[in-house]
Amino acid sequence: MASIYLLLIFLPMIAALFILLINNSSFRKAIVFLMSAILIVVALYSISQGDKSIKLSHSLNSVLEYLITFADYFLLAIIFLIATNLKNKLISLLAILQFVLMFVFEFKVGKLEVENVFFVDHLSLIMLLLINIIGPLIAIFALSYMDEHEKHLHLEKSRQNIFFAIIMLFLGAMNGLVISNNILWVYFFWEITTLCSFLLISHDQNEESIKNATRALLLNSIGGLSFVIGIIFMYYKSGTVALNEIISSQDSSILMIPIAFLSLAAFTKSAQMPFQSWLLGAMVAPTPVSALLHSSTMVKAGVYLVLRLSPVFIDTWLGGIVAVAGAFTFVSAALLAIFQSNAKRVLAYSTISNLGLIIALSSIAHRYAIYAAALLIVLHGVSKALLFLCVGSIEQGIGSRNIEDMDGIKYKMPIVAFLTLLGSVSMLLPPFGVLITKWIAIEVSTQNIVAMLEIILGSAFTVVFWTKFIGKVLSDGKEKNKVEKFEFLRHIPLMVISALVVLVSIFLTQFTNKFVVPFFKSSFARYSGVSSSNIKDLYVKDFFGFNPLVFFGVLVAAVVLGALIYRLFKPKRYVPVYMSCENSDNFAFRGEKDKVVPFEFKNYYFETLTNEKTVTLVVNVLSIALIAIMFGVILK
Amino acid sequence: MNQVLITLAAVVLSPIVGGLLTGIDRKITARMQNRFGPPILQPFYDLFKLFSKETIVVSNTQILYAFLFLMFNIVAVVMFVLKMDLLLILFILAFATTALILGAMATNSPYSRIGAHRELISVLAYEPVLIAMIVAIYFVTGSFNIEDILKHRSLLILDLPFIFIAFSYVLTIKLRKSPFDLSTSHHGHQELVKGITTEFAGPVLGLIELGHWYELVLLLLFVWLFFAKNIFVAIVAILICYFLEIVIDNISARLTWKIMLRLTWSVAFGFALVNLIWVYIKYRLL
Secondary structure: OHHHHHHHHHHHHHHHHHHHHOOOHHHHHHHHHHHHHHHHHHHHHHHHOOOEEEOOOHHHHHHHHHHHHHHHHHHHHHHHHHHHHHOOHHHHHHHHHHHHHHHHHHHHHOOOOOOOOEEEOHHHHHHHHHHHHHHHHHHHHHHHHHHHHHHHHOOOOOOHHHHHHHHHHHHHHHHHHHHEOEHHHHHHHHHHHHHHHHHHHOOOOOHHHHHHHHHHHHHHHHHHHHHHHHHHHHHHHHOOOEHHHHHOOOOOHHHHHHHHHHHHHHHHHOOOOOOOHHHHHHHHOOHHHHHHHHHOOOHHHHHHHHHHHHHHHOOOHHHHHHHHHHHHHHHHHHHHHHOOOEHHHHHHHHHHHHHHHHHHHHOOOOHHHHHHHHHHHHHHHHHHHHHHHHHHHHHHHHOOOEHHHHOOHHHHOHHHHHHHHHHHHHOOOOOOHHHHHHHHHHHHHHHOHHHHHHHHHHHHHHHHHHHHHHHHHHOOOOOOOOOOOOOHHHHHHHHHHHHHHHHHHHOHHHHHHHHHHHHHHHHOOOOOOOOOOOHHHHOOOOEOOEOHHHHHHHHHHHHHHHHHHHHHOOOOEEOOOOOOOOEEEOOEEEOHHHOEEEOOOOOOOOOOOOOHHHHHHHHHHHHHHHHHHHHHHHOO | OHHHHHHHHHHHHHHHHHHHHHHHHHHHHHHHOOOOOOOOOHHHHHHHHHHHOOOEEOOOHHHHHHHHHHHHHHHHHHHHHOOOEHHHHHHHHHHHHHHHHHHHHOOOOHHHHHHHHHHHHHHHHHHHHHHHHHHHHHHHHOOOEHHHHOOOOOOHHHHOHHHHHHHHHHHHHHOOOOOOOOOOOOOOOOOOOOHHHOOOOHHHHHHHHHHHHHHHHHHHHHHHHHOOOOHHHHHHHHHHHHHHHHHHHHHOOOOOHHHHHHHHHHHHHHHHHHHHHHHHHHHHHO
């Protein structure tokens, strides 16, 4: 059994090595396909095995222990070198600090062996599902995308080998992150994801991408340092570095300081305010990178850590403040999304906002909050992967990622436009699951009135920016020439992900019962009367009386009814839009002396009210204050 | 069986009540303007006439959105009379509005798109107040379910006077009445081009009109919730509330969206917040 988990981690890494060394397009394609298939199969197999705690043979364990310890220092050295290369003293300093702290710590306490090397519970399984299904699909999409991307850049020598090697490394590291039990190993994989995201963001090697990648590296290095401090405190407070022992620890009060530091690390990785800027900067990278960072890797590592540690700090003051901080990110990122006309920025802010909601839900002491947090990780992952890939395709199709240029996209790129619509509708409307998690969020957040107010406002903002976005995707345009050609490599992954978006929502209760409830049962045994209450009570039949299947049933009925009504009201006549009868056509009117004056109408971005810069400044200050409060609470 | 009957009754009776109230609105408005005004049944004549016209559209999809707007409103009303979850009802109501906005944005008409965006701004203004209202009701009664809310011992208004004021405030926006009839105006006195509904005509416009009537009934049912313990008081309260909306509609001129946003967010949300905090302290902490 252990070999399965080792495969999940090391196989993609080995594949990465091959891809890197052999820069040949067909070989690369073959290996990406092969790896994708293997990853999906292996992940599904490991999931069929359920919860596991894996002990390795003593010798193998020692070898891995030394390997990872060594690789960890090596990794920090690489980051240090990169920082020197970038002439960024701050990153260098942060890398040195991590190195020194880690070294002194490991030197002083000696060997920190953990008996169960891999601790795979149902939360890990949920993450494995997300990483190993969505990740490979994005990689396959990228095969077609990067060919086109490099054509635009006019590169003499393809750099795709580096690109796909990093993606494979990234997936392996994510697998390691979610199944490792030793928090030092988690830290190692955590740092790999930091490095990978730096390399991916700077992939195009132009000034802007390097600048933004540097910022990502800087902010994530702060998180890395915070992680190291968290580990050290954790060891000295509880005498263990094993995650499974920490989350079943009986006295959570002594763990508040390490948890606060680890939460801060999670905030940086999940781009919570005030660390959001790196994720926004990350969109200069080729779109598959954004899709990967936003859906199945990187940012999900942060929320994974918070949800993993949730049993320790839930129901404490720290938990209350983490909930307020998460909900604050939810509302402020949703507000900032309203000002955006760049589709990728809208999506980025929406991700940040949803991650905030996941963090808030993870720290509210309510059974349904934990359920919703775990569900939202998956629901958001699939929808956002779809949306980013669609926006990337649109960008290559029409040469712009601005929402204002998407008029008539439904004529130009019908397939992608429809899938974009599906993706954005799944983030907002019933019967899709994201809505259900938002609904749960409001109902359970009544425990924490500040977080609740934030969620109330954020929920209103969310409706506004998604409606604007959906409105544009559906709107009429002047040009109706189809520019989209069906490409196998591009459209098949998109369609598979779309199918997943729908399937996850349809079988939401089944998914909850199969994956989320067992996670809750095992991790939160001490809380909310889990142990005393009948286990059967934990399973959900529906969400507050509403079964997603009923929702979808109603939807199907409505579609049928709609089709009938449409037949009844079948338009007899088409007319131009109303323009006081001075139309030239639908896009221009007759002005003075019958001169044709074209007009255009843009979405409102509230520029006259305030702007992104001012709002960002205010929310950054407030969120820094919240983090200060978070640390203030734990210090005694 | 009983539930089916209630559902049917709600689906059939709501538009009748909504239409009559609209007729009364037009009559009272006319009298306030020293006109004789149309007969009370005029909205029904208008609706029948709309449905007898031929279907003219700019874009096919408009029909779908108009239909969705109507359906979501009907579903919301039905869920209310079946005493389901208030928050979900509010979400459904929001989707009705979303459908209308998308319908207006589906064509390239500048008038209807301006209307659509103004409607979005209205959503931004009233949505937080409405959710705050529901959460406050939850704090007092301990439930989001109308079924349980109705079991509360006293009139909700006694605990939630400020919330009720805030709700009446946003009711003006929701009913699209002056001074907040930004997205479209029900009466001809404010504008020549009808904003969000500009591009809808004939039976398609009829669907939207019908949807509005359901919406009106649902909003008045929210008023009823505050007085539910006593049916007589509730009816009087609804009538007074509706009359006040008509008066305000007739004595005020339209304000800009910025003023609307500022006023709603400060005054209405402020009122709601104060009330919310005190019921939180009273029912949760004490």
